[in-house]
Amino acid sequence: MQSVLHLVSGDESEQETTLTIAKNLLEDESGDIDDVAVVAQAGGIEAITSDGGFTEEVESLAENGASFKACANTLEMEGIDESELLGNAETVPEGAVEVTRLENEGYAYMRP
Amino acid sequence: MQSVLHLVSGDESEQETTLTIAKNLLEDESGDIDDVAVVAQAGGIEAITSDGGFTEEVESLAENGASFKACANTLEMEGIDESELLGNAETVPEGAVEVTRLENEGYAYMRP
């Protein structure tokens, strides 16, 4: 099974919950979770930059197999350069299109 | 691909993000997004009335092909008349049933 987490909120507590849930999915002992993707956009984008306060968490998630995708529309609107992204984040043209694509591929959506 | 956005929050910033994402989905250059539905209920209903502060955005989205659906249970609870709805919104008996139906038809769910 595959899970996609929508990191879309600017609320720090919701961002923290999202990253904790990503960790719990990766560490799940049932062995049923094959992939965890995190799509960051809108207010959620800062959480995967060094200004977000979650540098250690994001890097550790990426090392443990989570894939981060950052919305280029948001990066442009917020004036954030790709180089500021953590967790080896890949840039996608629009986060919501990427979420739609992943759901169509069978990923289960969550927005903590 | 089809996307359904759940406009369920009373938070104005989350409402704005939802409408911005609807716009980005409609304008997506990949051409992979065939339909964008917005289901408004609970605290999110006001965003598609003239009191919500998003009149221009909602009308423009409707003109560009987004379909708005308003929860009749919420309208009744909030004392809002159908005539106050923007964006040619169609009324559905219960928003969450409509979301369930759309997801069953293959729409990808997002709740920004």
Added chain:
Amino acid sequence: MQSVLHLVSGDESEQETTLTIAKNLLEDESGDIDDVAVVAQAGGIEAITSDGGFTEEVESLAENGASFKACANTLEMEGIDESELLGNAETVPEGAVEVTRLENEGYAYMRP
């Protein structure tokens, strides 16, 4: 059709909306909703304990057929004992894995 509600927010108003939506799904007159599951985790867990202020609502939902699932990771982190859970809640190892499983079984996800 089947619906899964993610009770993940610590915001009392969002918790109330989630429980109201569960009620509306159960009472839907179309007869199209066969099951309503509520997965509680993170900030949402308190809403299904006696400290959450929704005792009557949760018990009534359970009596009317909603199934509550509580995340064991959250219970441990928050120091909440299973005995404090309302609504005949079943404990699952990780709420997000349960949501992923339910979505894979065809449940439509909502996060009010």
